[in-house]
Amino acid sequence: MKVSFPYMGTTVIYKKLLELLGHEVIEPPVPSQRTIDLGVKNSPEFACYPLKIILGSYIEAIELGATTLVTSGGHGPCRAGFYGETHSRILKNMGYDIDLIVFDAYKRDIMGTIKNVRKIMNGNSLFYLWETLRIVYLMAKSMDKMEKKIQKLRAYEVCYGDCNRAWEKVQKVFNDIKNIEDVKKAKIKSKSILDDIKVIKIPEPEKIRVGIVGEIYVVMEKSINLKIEEILGNMGAEVERSQYISEWIDYNLLPIWISKPHELEILKKGEKYIKEIIGGHAKQTVGHIVDYAERGFDGVVHLMPFACLPELVSQSIIPAITNEYNIPVITLPIDEQTGLANVQTRIEAFLDLIKNKKRIRIA
C-alpha cells in the first residue's frame, strides 16, 4: 500500500504522520501548471477551483504509484462536503483503482472515523498511534511558528530568496524527525537557521503588516494562490495567514477543553457580521479581518476561489468592516485564468495605498 495525500501547505507534516505509522509514502509533487491542467481537464467544469487542483494533485500522486489517498473531508454546508465523493467518482471513471480514505469531522461520523483510523494505524498499537500523533502535532506547532517568522522576515531580507532557502532547510530538518526528542532538536536547529538570515533593520512604525484571509485551500497553498505571501513579502510587507495547519488541528480534531481553539475566538469576532456558519470559511473570513484590524494590521488580502458561494457573501460585507475599522481590504478571486502579472499590479497598488495611508497617519 503506497499512501499519498493532497498537496496543501506544509506537507512534511502529513508525510511524517504516515511515515511514522510505517506506511510507504508517496509525496505528491508541488502543484504546477501541469497539476492545474490535469485537474481542470478531468473535473466537471462547474466544480470549485480547489476541487480541481486537488484532483490534479491526486492524479500526479497516482502516477507516482500511490494506491491509497488520505484526506480530510470538508465540513459545513458547502460543496466541500462532497469533495471526497466527487473525487472518488472521477478517479474511478478515469480507470484508477484507488482507496480514498476521507476523514470527516469525527463528531459527525464516529464509526466511519474509527474504521478509517484502523486503516491508517497499520497494525500499530493505540499507544504508538497516540505517540505519533503527539509528535506530529508538536511538529506542526513548531513548524507553524517558524513559518510565521519567515513570513515576517521576508519583508526585510538582504539577499533575495534567503527566506525561501531557509524555509526549505527547516522543512528538511523536520523531515528527519523520529521521536519527541528530535522535535526539540529540530526546533533549536531551525531557530539558528532563521537567525542566520540577514535582515535590514526597519523602525517599528514603518513596518507594514498584511493579513491573508479567505477560503482555506487558496489561502494555505501557495502554488495555487500565485505565491501571494512571497509577492507581498518581496514588496516589503510582513504577512500572516488566517489558517495554519496546527490551528486547523486544534479546531477540527482536538476536543475543545484541550486546545481552546483560536478559531472559536475568530468565529466570535465574525459573529457581528455573519451571524451563522453559512458554509466554507465565510464567517472565519470576516472574523479574521476584524482580528487583524484589532491587532493593528495595515491591510488584508482576501482570497477566494472564483464564484465561491460563501466567500461572495463575505465579499459583500467587507466594505462595511473596512469602514468601521478603517482597514483596507482587497479581494482576489482565483481560478485557472488568474494571471500573475495582474495580481502583482493589484497588490502593488494596494501596498501603495497602505503606505500612503500610513504616511499620512504618521505625519
Place this chain on the structure above:
Amino acid sequence: MKIGIPKALLYYYYYPLWKVLFEELGFEVVTTKNTAKELVNKGIKISVSDICVPIKIFNGHVLELLEQDVDYIFVPRMMNIRKGEYFCPKFMGLPDMVKYSLTDAKDMLLTPNISSNSDDISDVRNYLPMCGILGVSAFKMRSALKKARLSWKEYRSLSTKGYTAKEVLDAMESGIDIKKEPEGGFLNIGLMAYVYNLYDEFISMGIVDRLRERNISIQTFEMFNENVLDNQLKGMKKVLFWTFSNKLLAVGYKFLKDVNIDGIIHITAFGCGPDSLIGKIMELESIDYKKPFMTIRVDEHMGENHLQTRVEAFIDMIYRKKVMSIKEANIV
C-alpha cells in the same frame, strides 16, 4: 406600522404565509412592484459584481422598500427546510449582506432564523425572536401563525392543481377565484427553475405566458407535493446540499422519466453556482433519456429577442418530434 416584504427570492413561495402572519398581528404589509430595469440597475450598483442576479434583484427590491417608508423590512434568514440539507449560502447570509451593504436598512430589518424539517415553516419557534421587536405576545404570534399556515397550505394546494405560483398568488391577492382550469396543450414542457427566476418577469421574460400562448402546457416543481419530489431522489447518492436545488433536480428527473413531457427547459440566472451543477447533470442525463433539454441563462443585460428565438427553435424542434412520433405510431 408598516412591514415591507421584498417581491423577490422566496416571496414567490412563502408570501401567503408571511403576509397573513403580519396582518394577523395587526400590521400593514407592503410589497414592491414587479422587477423593472431601473430596480435591477440600482441593485447591481450596491452588490458585488460576481454575485448571482437574483441577489442583485433582491437588493434592488429592498432599496425600493426603503423609499416607501416602511417601518420594518422582512428579510428572514433561511437556514434549512430538510434535515441534513441547507439553503444556498447566499440565503443563509442574506440578512448580513443586506444589513452591511444597505446601511439605511440596518435598523429596520426583521431577520428571524428559519429552520424546519419540511417546507412548512410556520413553526412558532422560528418567529418568536420577533415578538420583542414587534411588541406582540407569544400567544398572539402562535395564533397568527395558525392562520398563516392555512393560507400557505391553500397556496400549496392550488399550486399542486397545476396553477403556476404566479396565478395562485394573484388570485389570493385579489380574492378572486382562479376561473380557467389549466388546460392540456398539444405539447407539454417541464420547466426547471427556482420560483424567483420563473415568476420574476424580468428574469424569465414571461416565458410561461409565451408557452401558453402557443398552446403548450407547462409543469414546474412547485406543482408537485414535496414528498413526490423527495421520492425522486431517494436511493440516489446525494449530489447536492441545497434544498431548492434538490427540488429542481428532483423535478428534472421526474420530467425525464415522464413520457408525457416532450421537452425540458432549465431557466437559470447568471452567477448561480448550484444551477451550473444541476444544468450539467441534466445535460448528461437528458442524452441518456433522449429527452430534448435546453438551458436559458439570463444575465442582467440579456435581450428579449434572443430568448424568443431560442425558445421558438426549441418548440419547433419538439413539435416536429412529436408529430413524427404520432405519425409513426399510426403507421404501425
